[in-house]
Amino acid sequence: MESIITPQPHRLVSSGSEHPVQSSTPALAGTSDGGSSPPSHHLSTPEEISSFVDQMDTFIFDCDGVLWLGNDTIKGAPEFLHELVAKGKRIIYVTNNSSKSRKTYVGKFKKLGFPAEPDNIFGSAYAAAYYLKNMLNFPADKKVYVVGMQGIVDELAEMGIQAVGAGDDNAPLQETEFENGTLGPDESIGAVLLGFDSQINYRKYAKAFTYLTANKGKVHFLATNEDRTYPISGSIYPGTGSLLAALIHSVNRRPDAVLGKPSQNMMNTILERFHLDPARTCMVGDRLDTDIAFGKLGKLHTLLVMTGVTSVEERDAKKGPVTAEYWIESVGHLRQR
Amino acid sequence: MESIITPQPHRLVSSGSEHPVQSSTPALAGTSDGGSSPPSHHLSTPEEISSFVDQMDTFIFDCDGVLWLGNDTIKGAPEFLHELVAKGKRIIYVTNNSSKSRKTYVGKFKKLGFPAEPDNIFGSAYAAAYYLKNMLNFPADKKVYVVGMQGIVDELAEMGIQAVGAGDDNAPLQETEFENGTLGPDESIGAVLLGFDSQINYRKYAKAFTYLTANKGKVHFLATNEDRTYPISGSIYPGTGSLLAALIHSVNRRPDAVLGKPSQNMMNTILERFHLDPARTCMVGDRLDTDIAFGKLGKLHTLLVMTGVTSVEERDAKKGPVTAEYWIESVGHLRQR
Structure with a gap:
């Protein structure tokens, strides 16, 4: 397994990452007071974002709070996901909602403008x-x-x-x-x-x-x-x-x-079914206790978006049980402009 | 408050009773190995039963498993309760079943042959x-x-x-x-x-x-x-x-x-509403963890009947969390024959 660290313009890791290939890498961004919850790194420049995206083969997205809020699409999210597809990245949607089958869900994704096939969707x-x-x-x-x-x-x-x-x-x-x-x-x-x-x-x-x-x-x-x-x-x-x-x-x-997030059963099933390399996969979610915890369970990279339930205080809490490796304002901010 | 102990033919107490007037009385019946759960005393002779009944002014009965099982009356139970009424004892029925009002419940009691008015019934x-x-x-x-x-x-x-x-x-x-x-x-x-x-x-x-x-x-x-x-x-x-x-x-x-058994709220409400003297009141039930625990909470005497859910093993368990002061095969066995 190769190192995925890109040393400039910022090293895209934070201290204490659970990812094995990063475990000995010191933090260069953000502050650290030595607490058990390292701060999350803000993806803020086009270069950082581009480098981050390049390092991943697969993006696993939570849906509500990340791609949409109820029936309202998060601004720029469909465009970013189409960019990913154009770059040959794999997209997986993960949802705990068990009321609809994957086939039924495809309709919602397409209606809101997201690229989707049943095989992209991993529902509980x-x-x-x-x-x-x-x-x-x-x-x-x-x-x-x-x-x-x-x-x-x-x-x-x-x-x-x-x-x-x-x-x-x-x-x-x-x-x-x-x-x-x-x-x-x-x-x-x-x-x-x-x-x-x-x-x-x-x-x-x-x-x-x-x-x-x-x-x-x-x-x-x-x-x-x-x-x-x-x-x-x-x-x-x-x-x-x-x-x-x-x-x-x-x-x-x-x-x-x-079976759903954040259980190990769901993570094992996803890793097995899609033959994913955790080192080149990122879990994108709006909840620390489910989405981000879930990503960490599979030793994936984790990206928190601020369009859902997590507050700035929770994101920055030094004593919180879970910290995302990266954070960004919204999935739309990941677009290459 | 006077002592209610009747010294012959058996002293009707067991060691470790929670009742204040009995707290220093050693057990004469049954065995004791010094464990925290004293054995329950079996009411077995007509003299014991008669002495036991005489010591009480009020009997609080759990219903299902004590007076009836589903729609089947426990043999001899209605006759015993009519005996109690004839002796001027007060009868209170306590049930956790909240689906029927006291007024509706009276019909069930009368149909099965028990003496009942709404004021006798204390439902959750x-x-x-x-x-x-x-x-x-x-x-x-x-x-x-x-x-x-x-x-x-x-x-x-x-x-x-x-x-x-x-x-x-x-x-x-x-x-x-x-x-x-x-x-x-x-x-x-x-x-x-x-x-x-x-x-x-x-x-x-x-x-x-x-x-x-x-x-x-x-x-x-x-x-x-x-x-x-x-x-x-x-x-x-x-x-x-x-x-x-x-x-x-x-x-x-x-x-x-x-509000129901075994909560202190229900016990306090019963004690207040009926102005009961705990030293002359007995809780009769078939469940150790609800009925008997409930009686002990109010520092009442407690009598376990074996017509309901409690097994002989549970009754005799020395390490069980709750022991009844007395036990008898069924309410029907309390009849004066």
């Missing part, structure tokens, strides 16, 4: 399907009980995995159903997979609970992600992690695997 | 209403947002407290509703109260979340109880505590008060 629903198929060798004669939405069902179907639940169980529970065995065990269920579900109800919780407890140890317990909240259209609502908390509490057991 | 829905009215002086111009069922709404109405949510919000959320402000803040909400809700849905979670987070510190957060599971008709389903876990996780905050 796809990650869960990939994990079931390739890591667990999920048996063809078993079914996955899905607490979640169509995106998960579609991704499982693409992998040839049978799913039940989801939309079929959207009807609220009737009182008599407690007593007539509707919610009883089902030997054909081999996994319970929970994702975001705006149609969550007691029927789904009771079924998932029954499958996980009736056939102890034999039913895999998976979740697409654990985001505590779900920001949408300028509001914040309970996220997948909150819906998951109810199921965890009732079965008194953590999921066997959580 | 009533406890929550009592707490809002008498402990929090809940303002008349504010409303309680209820994630729960009719029992809570009825008990709040009896106290003159306005409730919204519950059955009115049973319809699943439509996708467009995320975006049109249906789930926005509401200044008229002064408390969020969560109880068992077989019609739980995302609309209710999102509203409760919004009220608790939009008006921070000004909206009380209450729950009727925290039972992890809900046993019904021979099956087990997720309980109130599991539904609550989702809300706790999303708002990142514990409730200000949980």
Whole structure:
């Protein structure tokens, strides 16, 4: 593995980087007081930006807060991504949103002007399907009980995995159903997979609970992600992690695997599927605790953008749990002008 | 306060009782190896049982697992309770089930042959209403947002407290509703109260979340109880505590008060409302971690019955967290024959 350090005009690293090829490189930019969280380096000049981009083969982008905010595109982001494609760089979009399949997501990307194919998109629903198929060798004669939405069902179907639940169980529970065995065990269920579900109800919780407890140890317990909240259209609502908390509490057991950011499962799956060289890959995100932590987990380079949830105070916190290697105002600022 | 010890034929106490008048009394029955959990004393002879009953003015009964199992009455239980009434003893029924009001519950008690009036019944829905009215002086111009069922709404109405949510919000959320402000803040909400809700849905979670987070510190957060599971008709389903876990996780905050067993709030409310003398009151239950722990919290006498969830192994565990003062096979065995 070659060093990727470009010594001028600034060395594009900060002290204490987790990246192995940089681990002995002292910081030249920013200040350091010897604390455990080195400061993030600001990509500020055209030369720095150009050098940074040249060092990478692959860019992994978080979506909301990085490429768009709700339905509003971040200024200059589509143009920068088209520049990357023109330079032969690989683009991967990573999202914890499990409500839509990759195929459905392509529509959103194209509508907002971003280059996209299903294979560029790595959603937590796809990650869960990939994990079931390739890591667990999920048996063809078993079914996955899905607490979640169509995106998960579609991704499982693409992998040839049978799913039940989801939309079929959207009807609220009737009182008599407690007593007539509707919610009883089902030997054909081999996994319970929970994702975001705006149609969550007691029927789904009771079924998932029954499958996980009736056939102890034999039913895999998976979740697409654990985001505590779900920001949408300028509001914040309970996220997948909150819906998951109810199921965890009732079965008194953590999921066997959580597939979304910042889990190691998702990173391993991405690295394996795309055969990436971490030393030439950069994770671009707006959240330190998920996106940037996720990039560091895979020993990738990390770039924080300030168009999402992270404040200047959090970015500059010397004692914060996670620091990005680089930061820039927005993805649009990366354009070569 | 007089000693209630009757020295023959057995002293009806076990070592280490939390009851103040017994704290220095050594155990005469059972074995003790000096561990922190003294063994429970078995009420086995007619004389012991008679002496035990004579020492009490008030019996507080847990219901499911003690008086009935689902729809099946525990043999001899109604007859024993009628004996108690004939002797002038006070009977209080305590239940964490918040789905029915006390008035509705009376029907179930009478149908199964138990003596009952609404004032005998102390449900967690009533406890929550009592707490809002008498402990929090809940303002008349504010409303309680209820994630729960009719029992809570009825008990709040009896106290003159306005409730919204519950059955009115049973319809699943439509996708467009995320975006049109249906789930926005509401200044008229002064408390969020969560109880068992077989019609739980995302609309209710999102509203409760919004009220608790939009008006921070000004909206009380209450729950009727925290039972992890809900046993019904021979099956087990997720309980109130599991539904609550989702809300706790999303708002990142514990409730200000949980009203049901084994919380100190419910015990204080019972002691205050009925002016009980703990030294002449016995809590009768089938669960060590809720019923018996609850009785000990109020420094009441405690009697474990073996008709519910507690196994012989748990009853006899020397290292268990809670030991009942007495145990007997069933409430029916307390009858004077």
